Amino acid sequence: MPPQALAVVATLLSFSPHGNRIELRLDRGSAEMVWVTPSTFRFRRTLDGPLPSVRWEDRPQVAVQIDEEQGLLRLRSKFLDVAIQKRGLLVRVRKLDGTPLTADLSEPGPSGSGVAWEREAPDRARFYGLGPRTDAEFDVRGKAVASEVPFLVSTAGYGEYHASGGAYRFDFRPGYRYRIEAPGVDYFFYYGPTIKQIFEEHKDARGPAPGWAASPVSAASPQSAASAESAGSWSALRATLLRLVHGAMSAALAPSLSLTPYEGKAPELVQRARQLGSLVDDVSPGPVGLSSFRKQLESFFAVYAAEAQMKGYPVWHPLPFQFPEDPECARHTDEFMLGDEMLIAPIYEPGNKRTVYLPQGIWTNLDTNETSPGRRTITVETPALPVFARNGTIVPLDSPAGMALHYFPTLPAEFFLLESDPDDWTQVHASPAADIMRLEIESKKARDYQWVVHHIERPSEVGFEDRKYRQVRSGSAIEDRTWFYDAAHKNLQVRVRVAAGEDCIINLSF
Secondary structure, three states: OOHHHHOOOOEEEEEEEEOOEEEEEEOOOEEEEEEEEOOEEEEEEEOOOOOOOOOOOOOOOOOOEEEEEOOEEEEEOOOEEEEEEOEOOOEEEEEOOOOEEEEEOOOOEEEOOEEEEEEEOOOOOOEEEOOOOOOOOOOOOOOEEEEOOOEEEEOOOEEEEEOOOOOEEEEOOOOOEEEEEEOOEEEEEEEOOOHHHHHHHHHHHHOOOOEEEOOOOOOOOOOOOOOHHHOOOHHHHHHHHHHHHHHHHOOOOEEEEEOHHHOOOOHHHHHHHHHHHOOOOEEEOHHHOOOHHHHHOHHHHHHHHHHHHHHOOOOEEEHHHHOOOOHHHHHOOOOEEEOOOEEEOOOOOOOOEEEEEEOOOEEEEOOOOOEEEOOEEEEEEOOOOOEEEEOOEEEEEEEOOEEEEEEEOOOOEEEEEEOOOOOOEEEEEEEEEOOEEEEEEEOOOOEEEEEEEOOOOOOOEEEEOOEEOEEOOOHHHOOOOEEEEEOOOOEEEEEEEEOOOOEEEEEEEO
């Protein structure tokens, strides 16, 4: 071991619990571990001198068993078994059943103006995150990444967020280990085990995510593939899409996007930029404007904005976030789920054509009403934005005439609509049962609704109990408590006005 490495080796002399904080007394430098929840802890360390002061939020006491073993300090919560090696302060984390999660392979040592150390990269685990990037795949194994957002998710069941301000670099090229170069040793460890649970732990520990600009700005940025000269180009549009999706996979929840660079560009490019921008909550459309689809999504966005605030989920669900058991999803950073219901595959090249990977399920193209089975790649050619709804979902779309509730059987589905009061949620449910299909709206607000049930046979009767709805001959003639069957598309439309506080049930009999 070189002399400079020997100089930073520290030894744990003693420890002292103070509620959820465990003070670690060293022969050089300082360290502490703070339990945030039974699934999350924060570890901080300096190589020399005291720890910088931080504000700690008062939290319920986390039950932790602390034991000293030969050369180790062992801490066990409800979910985690954490061992800290007394010489070198290497941290190892396992599940309570002994399954390894992660472990330090070297003690942090000086590197440039910061520190560096190495960790295990478990076999067959994939690693996602590390901020907005333009990579064509999510997994960072085999890569060295300069990170704008040092949030990392492993399919081994954990995440980590490095909290020191400054530049980071993560090097996964060795394969079985990775090297962290950081301003300091200060990180949160989150046990999921699912990716969505990791995001919830991150939100609980870190609070609201800061905003960031989705468009690539400068070629000097290691994460930006497009230069300033390419702003408003096809390459910039692709880079923006990939940065948005990678940002979502990194819990960067508040992107902003300006469409002004696309003003005056080729009509096809402007159209595609407008389609992409219409899916970003904080967008500055400028003269380019937004698509009509954006107006249909206002209620939908409100629901997922509330979910982002409560759970820390992105509105754009990257495919590995939504389908963690499908390894093929990690290869597709140019498409995403909008919430849980819709797969979006923006077109970012001229020609109105692209390939789309469909995960498990049965998918309906909202533009054509055609269905495709999942776990395969298809080609779409369309001037419209490719949008696919998964079966077993309800997609609410706003319109001047009211709200359309698109239901895609045969699996049951539900959706919760956020009304003006955050405590008021309108609930809509749909499910097949024997020889009927039940549609239900528990509305907290007076509103016109139109159910659109896709891919079903013509019902023999529509109504509830003694009240039968009247069939009309065209969609334009539909009004309250009437229905129309579109035989060409095998879609049923049912119009109903629901009062505030009313529970409206409709049975479709076959």
